[in-house]
Amino acid sequence: MARSLLSLALALPAVRAMNNGLARTPQMGWNTWNHFGCGINEDTILSAAQAVVSNNLTALGYEYILVDDCWQADARDASTGAPVADPSKFPNGIKDLADKVHDMGLKFGIYSSAGTSTCGGRFGSLGFEEIDAQTYASWGVDYLKYDNCYNEGRAGTPLISYERYNNMSRALNATGRPILYSMCNWGEDGPWNFAVDIANSWRISGDIYDNYDRYDSRCPCTDMLDCKLSGFHCAMTRIIDFAAPLLQKAGPGKWNDLDMLEIGNGGMTFDEYVTHFSMWALAKSPLILGNDVTSMDTDTLSIITNDAIIAVNQDPNGSPASQMWIHAVDGGGQLELWSGSLVNNQFVWAVMNTSPSNQTVNVSLLDIFTDQGAAFGSGTFTMYDLWQKDADGAWGAKVADVSGSMSVDVVTHGVRVFKAVPVSSSRRAAGEL
Known part of the structure; x- marks a missing residue:
């Protein structure tokens, strides 16, 4: 009732x-x-x-x-x-x-x-x-x-x-x-x-x-x-x-x-x-x-x-990230993968480490882009580290072009946050295509 x-x-x-x-x-x-x-x-x-x-x-x-x-x-x-x-x-x-x-x-x-x-x-x-x-x-x-x-x-x-x-x-x-x-x-x-x-x-x-x-x-x-x-x-x-x-x-x-x-x-x-x-x-x-x-x-x-x-x-897409997986860590705590979409075919993803020790994890792009499908996740993406500054002192330094998977180091109780842009989009923005 x-x-x-x-x-x-x-x-x-x-x-x-x-x-x-x-x-x-x-x-x-x-x-x-x-x-x-x-x-x-x-x-x-x-x-x-x-x-x-x-x-x-x-x-x-x-x-x-x-x-x-x-x-x-x-x-x-x-x-x-x-x-x-x-x-x-x-x-x-x-x-x-x-x-x-x-x-x-x-x-x-x-x-x-x-x-x-x-x-x-x-x-x-x-x-x-x-x-x-x-x-x-x-x-x-x-x-x-x-x-x-x-x-x-x-x-x-x-x-x-x-x-x-x-x-x-x-x-x-x-x-x-x-x-x-x-x-x-x-x-x-x-x-x-x-x-x-x-x-x-x-x-x-x-x-x-x-x-x-x-x-x-x-x-x-x-x-x-x-x-x-x-x-x-x-x-x-x-x-x-x-x-x-x-x-x-x-x-x-x-x-x-x-x-x-x-x-x-x-x-x-x-x-x-x-x-x-x-x-x-x-x-x-x-x-x-x-x-x-x-x-x-x-x-x-x-x-x-x-x-x-x-x-x-503040991304106008207004789409919160989602928790994609949780991996238990020996000694307590866990690693968590989060991923979400941004405007202009860009994406954000993060690995959070709640364990009492530094961790290294290999993150599959197919896990990051689960919601976008296997074909999309099989592509190549330019990754930007949002807690690293570039040569001009701006947050969001380019890390690499990545396909398949990416190895990520995360300090204890820390997080790594990346923006991912499909390579074709990033090169077009840079005037290379």
């Missing part, structure tokens, strides 16, 4: 958030939560916005400055019920803050929860969707991250979650202002099945934890397709595992969100952060920085500014 009701709900005339013209490629920006938590104020946001501009991150696509939880006052406006900002943290109000962010050429986002309270204990938006959406629009908000805490038990089936989150979707679209809608219900009730018509992105798992692969009982699920308690403290590679079977659900205007990036927060090694950034890009997850962008070392900057990897994420 519930399935029939959900099908009916999805068939009803409704504003389809995926068609609101936003997030045609995965959204990019910066969010306060991972590094600052509730310790935010107006200066925190403005300093970060200025750092995004001064580090030229805007040229790479980082455009949203997102204020997460704890911006709210102790209570709503007593007479109107409208949301109010904490006057000690934001003495000039949210509209003034949004205006200043806009003046820097950036877009501004805010946070609430589809519950009576936010996860940080501030007032939520459940039952206040219309006035909150109208207020956000009047403030100049361009983006809403919408959480799942204190939801009064209004979850447990896709239909119940759909209706609760669709209330805000309708309210946002009714404002007439384009507001990117980022659902954050931790994968509860399978949002990849019901959110595609009402949101621009949806979280697929519990909250990320700045760690490569540590098991944590607070992130108890091993399979997000059969997960009733998604939790938090989810290590980075756990989220990749959760994402693998879901990626075909995404596309332009509608993305699986693997959560915010931890690069620069100190919990992983350089190679682990390279894996983090690469796999989020291949999965077509939003790329939302979660570090202190006002104080970044050269390693952090080198990762988040790799324009060849960002181009994979």
Whole structure:
């Protein structure tokens, strides 16, 4: 019965958030939560916005400055019920803050929860969707991250979650202002099945934890397709595992969100952060920085500014990569092959090594191009290493023309990412044909 009701709900005339013209490629920006938590104020946001501009991150696509939880006052406006900002943290109000962010050429986002309270204990938006959406629009908000805490038990089936989150979707679209809608219900009730018509992105798992692969009982699920308690403290590679079977659900205007990036927060090694950034890009997850962008070392900057990897994420084809095989490694861990298509008959593929030792693997082109067929995979391809710079200092150095198979070395907890172009196409682009 519930399935029939959900099908009916999805068939009803409704504003389809995926068609609101936003997030045609995965959204990019910066969010306060991972590094600052509730310790935010107006200066925190403005300093970060200025750092995004001064580090030229805007040229790479980082455009949203997102204020997460704890911006709210102790209570709503007593007479109107409208949301109010904490006057000690934001003495000039949210509209003034949004205006200043806009003046820097950036877009501004805010946070609430589809519950009576936010996860940080501030007032939520459940039952206040219309006035909150109208207020956000009047403030100049361009983006809403919408959480799942204190939801009064209004979850447990896709239909119940759909209706609760669709209330805000309708309210946002009714404002007439384009507001990117980022659902954050931790994968509860399978949002990849019901959110595609009402949101621009949806979280697929519990909250990320700045760690490569540590098991944590607070992130108890091993399979997000059969997960009733998604939790938090989810290590980075756990989220990749959760994402693998879901990626075909995404596309332009509608993305699986693997959560915010931890690069620069100190919990992983350089190679682990390279894996983090690469796999989020291949999965077509939003790329939302979660570090202190006002104080970044050269390693952090080198990762988040790799324009060849960002181009994979922002490719207009909008096709996430797929996990093609998994090979167990002696001593623990595994090697994983991922492959996906890009525009202009180009492709991206990666080998990820979760084992505790360096590995060498021979990768068959027939495995890389399984979806394109044996005839295509039997061809010759020019390979570009997207984490190697060419003679001009640009990411994406040419490696070789390859047919049959290619030997790949991958350091422990590292990844190798390649762009593959059929030789005839690469030579034509170079003017050799």
